[in-house]
Amino acid sequence: MDVLPRTSRISTISQSLSGCRLASTTPPALSSMRSNISMRENAESPKSKCRDHTYNAFMLRAGGASLRVVIGSSEHGFNTVCITKLFPTYSRTVAAQGGINAASGNMTEDDWRWHMYDTVKGSD
Known part of the structure; x- marks a missing residue:
């Protein structure tokens, strides 16, 4: 198995992708990366502060x-x-409450299958 150097692999992959072009095969200079990091470290922190x-x-x-x-x-x-x-109003306990009316049996004929269906469906 032939192993291509990194730049050749990138060039080969980018040429095979339609509509894509390779911007650069060389990594950015280390000095520019260091200056970007130091600028981020010296920047003022946002208004929100971390609390312990x-x-x-x-x-x-x-x-x-x-x-x-x-x-x-x-x-x-x-x-x-x-x-x-989860979003606070969509916890599983809230979502599974559909079966409670079926268990009371005061509106229509009660059946355990509907109670099970409502409970499982509510938790999906």
């Missing part, structure tokens, strides 16, 4: 059980935080 926080309990989920743990820990004097990757 200290917690006794850290929950990385926001389902019903996780929220109950956070509330209980907080009630017992712990400094707690709960973080989720």
Whole structure:
């Protein structure tokens, strides 16, 4: 297997791509990279500042059980935080509430299959 030098590989790849052209095969000079880094380090920081926080309990989920743990820990004097990757109004607990009406059976005939369907569909 033939191995081409880095610049030849870049040139070969760029020529094979239609509509693309190679801007440069040489890396930028180290001195220019150093000056860019020092300019960034010396620049004034943005108005928002980083804050340090200290917690006794850290929950990385926001389902019903996780929220109950956070509330209980907080009630017992712990400094707690709960973080989720989902939008706050679309946690799985909120989304899965579609099946509650089916379980009460006061509107239409109740069936466990509809309750299961609503619960699973709500969590998708």
